[in-house]
Amino acid sequence: MSVEFGRSIRPRWLLDPDVVFLNNGSFGATPIEVLQVQRQWQERFEREPVEFVGRHLHRELRAAAEVMAQFLGARGEDVVFVENATTGVNAVLRSLVPLLQPGDQVLTTSHVYNAVRQAMRYIAALARAEYVEVPVPFPIASGDQVVEAVRAALTERTRFALFDHVTSPTGIVFPVEKLIMLCKERGILVMIDGAHAPGMIPLTLSALGADWYTGNFHKWLFAPKGCAFLWTAPEYQTITHPVVISHGYGSGYIAEFDFTGTKDWSAYLSAPAGLEFFHQLGAERVYQYNRSLALYAQRVLAEAVGCPLPAPPEMIAYLAAVPLSPSHVRGWSAQQIHDWLFDERRIEVPVFTFGSDLLLRTASQVYNEPQEYQYLASVLCEWIARAD
Ligand SMILES: Cc1ncc(COP(=O)(O)O)c(C=O)c1O
Structure with a gap:
């Protein structure tokens, strides 16, 4: 029987259960075994x-x-x-x-x-x-x-x-x-x-x-x-x-x-x-699960920040970046936005500077699930509403 992904597989990592961890991209996360x-x-x-x-x-x-x-x-x-x-x-x-x-x-x-x-x-x-x-x-x-x-x-x-x-x-x-x-x-x-x-x-x-x-x-x-x-x-x-x-x-x-x-x-x-470990989960299942989760993340986050999809599906694998508009950013630095999301909402997600823009980038690994991106999207909507 195949292993269920998302919340049920997450105890196989040491990841803090109180954090919505959407940044496998920076350093990865190693399973306990x-x-x-x-x-x-x-x-x-x-x-x-x-x-x-x-x-x-x-x-x-x-x-x-x-x-x-x-x-x-x-x-x-x-x-x-x-x-x-x-x-x-x-x-x-x-x-x-x-x-x-x-x-x-x-x-x-x-x-x-x-x-x-x-x-x-x-x-x-x-x-x-x-x-x-x-x-x-x-x-x-x-x-x-x-x-x-x-x-x-x-x-x-x-x-x-x-x-x-x-x-x-x-x-x-x-x-x-x-x-x-x-x-x-x-x-x-x-x-x-x-x-x-x-x-x-x-x-x-x-x-x-x-x-x-x-x-x-x-x-x-x-x-x-x-x-x-x-x-x-x-x-x-x-x-x-x-x-x-x-x-x-x-x-x-x-x-x-x-x-x-x-x-x-x-x-x-x-x-x-x-x-x-990767093969035990099933390589094809991992590729498909993570990619569809990233496409989902891209869609809900683009909706939340009010922009068209910033990249076509064929250019998406497990990462999904969306631009934050200057009117929403209101002078905050990438680090300040990251810290607010982490300190106030317990979401670990990177915000990068790209040229003069700020980009928020999610990652999707097998321990993630759609609800986590919905939560991030709702927090972004709340943050944007404060700016308006
Ligand atoms: C494209 C790219 N190159 C290099 C690196 C550096 O990886 P490492 O810190 O493992 O050297 C990263 C890390 O995120 C990356 O995204």
Whole structure:
């Protein structure tokens, strides 16, 4: 019999029952049973740390990477664990510096995650390259708008492009296949930031055509915090190095990434337990439940704030962002609105700044249910009524 989603499954997480938690997107939420597996790994390490690292760690990491790679539609030898997508992006950007000439352009879009924007600006400055951010609108009518904006911005000097698979502030799915093709036709190196994608969008990385892909297992695939991966196309593995250089330098991609100094490897080793949890719930059921909940959230929230749907259904996966109009915002900052919703109404939902707009973005995970978005919508209506 299949597990019921929504309120009845929520006790399988430690989530505070007094909070309406609509932000799985920021850090994910790890089920208790996966945390128990993580604890077992930690205890195994602590029993005999020297033996564990010396004789078992490499094999165990590779076994976990193999399982996760299969899920990603990739070969195990192309996948390494990193702490988070930010680290995956930084590893690639730092590795890129020797390839860049002064005046080259590194390009992304205005939907980029801010930490990634900063990392791109940093390496552009190091290499005396130019950071280019292509404006892409939100609200948006179609994925083609993204492709056309990027196409118009590519130049002879564009050397590297990074695109989000699922954008952070706006929560939309980018047409990464088309964006990759656009760049590859011009000989431009491409990285996809798939921070949200594993568990949200089925992936076949070996056929996608990107040069690098990073994604989190801790957001939507139930893994413990600090569990992500970097996939690298075979031809770029020798030039791709971790942010932290350690013993393995020069000994190959796997050796370099699998040991970057002493740390707690338990989150990586528990990634297969997160995947197992996902499969036990039923991958197809999870994809469908979360997506229909996100479409529902988008509809009720757009109605509440009085705007048309800001993105078409084909660009929605598990996140739904709606713009807050300046007349409703009445000078409040994103943080103030977030804090009011949390402190006064016990709703955990992020509010982001996007250009000059404020966006409220919900997430939908299997422990959420429609009533929670109805409640948020009614609170927004109440908040707006105060402004009118
Ligand atoms: C598109 C995107 N990239 C990168 C990140 C960073 O993820 P992490 O904090 O796990 O590094 C996020 C986090 O929300 C994101 O949405």
